[in-house]
Amino acid sequence: MGFEIAAAFRRCGSATLGLILGASLLATDAASADGTPAKELFGAKALPAVMAPTSYGFYSKGCLAGGVAIPTDGPTWQAMRLSRNRRWGHPDMIALVERFSHDAAEKIGWPGLLLGDISQPRGGPMTSGHASHQIGLDADIWLTPMPQRTLTYEERESISATSMLQKNKFLTVDPSIWTPSHARLIMMAASYPQVERVFVNPAIKKKLCDTWKGDRSALGKIRPIYGHDYHFHIRIKCPEGSVGCKGQARVPVGDGCDKSLAWWFTDEPWAKPTKKPEKPVKPKFAKLSDLPKACALVLDGPPPASEQEATYGTAYRAAAAAPAPAAAVPAAATSIEAVIGAAAAAPLENIPVPLPRPALQ
Numbered sequence: 001m002g003f004e005i006a007a008a009f010r011r012c013g014s015a016t017l018g019l020i021l022g023a024s025l026l027a028t029d030a031a032s033a034d035g036t037p038a039k040e041l042f043g044a045k046a047l048p049a050v051m052a053p054t055s056y057g058f059y060s061k062g063c064l065a066g067g068v069a070i071p072t073d074g075p076t077w078q079a080m081r082l083s084r085n086r087r088w089g090h091p092d093m094i095a096l097v098e099r100f101s102h103d104a105a106e107k108i109g110w111p112g113l114l115l116g117d118i119s120q121p122r123g124g125p126m127t128s129g130h131a132s133h134q135i136g137l138d139a140d141i142w143l144t145p146m147p148q149r150t151l152t153y154e155e156r157e158s159i160s161a162t163s164m165l166q167k168n169k170f171l172t173v174d175p176s177i178w179t180p181s182h183a184r185l186i187m188m189a190a191s192y193p194q195v196e197r198v199f200v201n202p203a204i205k206k207k208l209c210d211t212w213k214g215d216r217s218a219l220g221k222i223r224p225i226y227g228h229d230y231h232f233h234i235r236i237k238c239p240e241g242s243v244g245c246k247g248q249a250r251v252p253v254g255d256g257c258d259k260s261l262a263w264w265f266t267d268e269p270w271a272k273p274t275k276k277p278e279k280p281v282k283p284k285f286a287k288l289s290d291l292p293k294a295c296a297l298v299l300d301g302p303p304p305a306s307e308q309e310a311t312y313g314t315a316y317r318a319a320a321a322a323p324a325p326a327a328a329v330p331a332a333a334t335s336i337e338a339v340i341g342a343a344a345a346a347p348l349e350n351i352p353v354p355l356p357r358p359a360l361q
């Protein structure tokens, strides 16, 4: 897409314009792209689509318009694995990660967050690593605290996170690695009202169940899942205004320190499949047409002039310097301040509505 159209788009900031432009492109780009796995199409995009920030679809089947990047470095965080270019998220998610990193440093003395994957610039399926993280509302945080110094690019590629599990022991947290600060960090993540789930290894969940003495009202949001012993995974709710975003059922009532957790300590979740498929199954990758229709528009949307232009801190500083808008305007630069303000002011809420079984996602 030419610069003039992109500039007009930014000036206008109109979703309607985006639809018209996108629709005209659909017949060409999207049609020719449809044989290609969606993960290759989205994985090839280095920059986001300049559109109103919107999460389309579900956490494991969708895409992201108007994504913003978290800066590689902040006072209380450093992003890891920069070559993957997965520092992008919905502005609500990026605002939360920044705020969480400040809160953790200030309130529990956590020296800073090492950030794993959030999403690709336009979300979508990834060529490696995750089923979810597709709509800019999931973020992985390492359980290794940030070192005092700034890591080099190479270190961020090569350093490994630390597992919290004891080697050669079934599902047990290693008491020589796990600390009360780890517990506080995970519980703090779950305490934000916009956080819907925090995924951790079942051994970590059990450790929290057995040892957490404080307020347990957010403990139910902490969900046991495979892996997640080197990092934990924060998932937020569909943001306001993301009409095409498909939310997840709320977690069951209670702290989750029950049968649903005990199940993970049985053989069933770890049993190898008994039947071998007769024919080798061809892996089926999602095509663009499997994703919400809006994702074709997102894929073809105009990029910003530079990565810097879509990096969160820049827009935030501009928004903070400008006088506050009289009414909420859902445009990227001005809404960020509103997002942070709203998040700070929102009261903690409880989570009702039971479900029969722990979902494996």
Ligand SMILES: [Zn+2]
Pocket: 130, 133, 138, 139, 140, 232, 233
């Ligand atoms: Zn994750």
